[in-house]
Amino acid sequence: MRISTLQAFNNGVAGLQRNYANATRTQEQISTGNRILTPADDPVASVRLLQLDQQQNVLSQYNSNLTAAKNSLTQEEVTLNSVNTVLQRVRELAVQAGNGGLSAEDRKSIAAELTEREDELLSLMNTRNARGEYLFSGFQGKTQPFVRSGDGSYSYQGDEGQRKLQIASSLSIPISDSGKSIFEAVTNAARLGEPSSSLAPPGPGSNLKFSQAQVTDEVVFADRSPLTITFNASGPGFVVTDSNNVEVGKGVLNDDPDIETKVVAGGVTLFISGTPTAGEAVTIPESGNAKQGILETIAGLRKALNSSTSTGSDIRDAVAVSLTNLDHGMISVDAARGNIGARLNVIETTQTDNEDVALVNKSVQAELRELDYAEALSRLSFQTIILEATQQSYVKISGLNLFNAMR
Structure with a gap:
């Protein structure tokens, strides 16, 4: 096989460039601390690094x-x-x-x-x-x-x-x-409406007066509305029943009709004064606003105090x-x-x-990307030796000439 002088020179230059490129790439890896400089270095690891x-x-x-x-x-x-x-x-x-x-x-x-x-x-x-x-x-x-x-x-x-x-x-x-x-x-608590008597108009001698009824126990009051106060046919006593006609309280009005009687029954509290008609029944409906804002509550108290x-x-x-x-x-x-x-x-x-998760990601990225310095330094040393040998052999081969043998 005949090798031309041009071919010999080209092969020598290509070898020098290849070995120099390998040594340069290893040096870049060492200087950056990264094993992967381009996706071509490790396509699988490059994709994984991109995902991470x-x-x-x-x-x-x-x-x-x-x-x-x-x-x-x-x-x-x-x-x-x-x-x-x-x-x-x-x-x-x-x-x-x-x-x-x-x-x-x-x-x-x-x-x-x-x-x-x-x-x-x-x-x-x-x-x-x-x-x-x-x-x-x-x-x-x-x-x-x-x-x-x-x-x-x-x-x-x-x-x-x-x-x-x-x-x-x-x-x-x-x-x-x-x-x-x-x-x-x-x-x-003041969502209860105005009490209404079963007598329309109230019977003879009935002059009951009611304060604002309020719900003081939400748990007890639940599902009991409306409440009904029924006064005894004889005497000042009364019985309070709920919407299911179940007795939830009872009591006796004060002998003095001008003195209020406090009634607490079915989770509701109110005051009653006056004299009822025998057998009169008074219903306390739930007809007001079930919800009220905090500001409205304060404003209502303020207005009452100022009035x-x-x-x-x-x-x-x-x-x-x-x-x-x-x-x-x-x-x-x-x-x-x-x-x-x-x-x-x-x-x-x-x-x-x-x-x-971020810590695990960084750990995986380090394993995929970071360089093993001991291996890289050893590789660089080996590549340097190869490069020097290539340079020396190229000098010797490039100096060969048939005319030298004729001198």
Whole structure:
């Protein structure tokens, strides 16, 4: 076989380039610390690394969502804690207002502080987050949830939705709560209607008077409405029955018709005065609003204390209803805080899970991508020897010439 001079030179140059490229590639691996410089180095590992990088990016987005969710829920929890503090103070004022020894000026002083607390509570219910969105307006983040009209009543302008963030591949968590569910959907103790007599018009000698009936025990009252008070045919005694005609209480009216008699039966409390007709039956229907907002409860108490026409019985009834409704409101706020705490626990565990997954990802990526320095240094040393030998052999072969033998 004949080998031309050009072919010999080309083969030598190709060998030099190939060996130099191998040594250079190994040197690049050592300098970068990566085993895979291009997908051609290890196609299977390159695909796996791409998948792991994508998963790592998704985890980073989830971590950002977790941080945003935690910040939003923490702010909501702080706001609800402030609301609970205000409600505690309002309840103290309501108890103080129930003191029968207070003068009209004293009650107006209490009403003045109630006005300030009412404004403070309205401001808290309209709290915004760091993005300028209202915390308690549902999906309507740019709409002010609670608005006070000219007559002093309140209306809710948001909706009942809950904004959510995805914090895992198949898990989304609410980061807000509807103000309607927390502050408006509060059980109203004064939802019972005006008692109605079975006598129309009342019989001879009947001049019964009733205070505002209120539900003081929701568990006992459940499924018993309406209640009926039937007075004995002889004597001042009476029996209270529920909607199933089951006796739930009984008692005797005070001998003095001007002195009220407290009736507690079937989860309902009211006061009765006057003289009934023998056999008269009085029905207490449930015809009022079953729910009442916290702000409306405070406003109702404030108006009763400020009114110059309010009697001692009116003040007593207003205070009793307000105390019960405030208790219901604080239960609602505490329930919302409990839900927030549960979500924060989920966020904490999810963050831990994401960190564990990210750690495993980095470990796998390191195994696939990082270089074995001992092996690479040994390989570089071997490739350097080969390159030097190739260079020396090329010099000798390139110096061969038939004309040298003829000298």
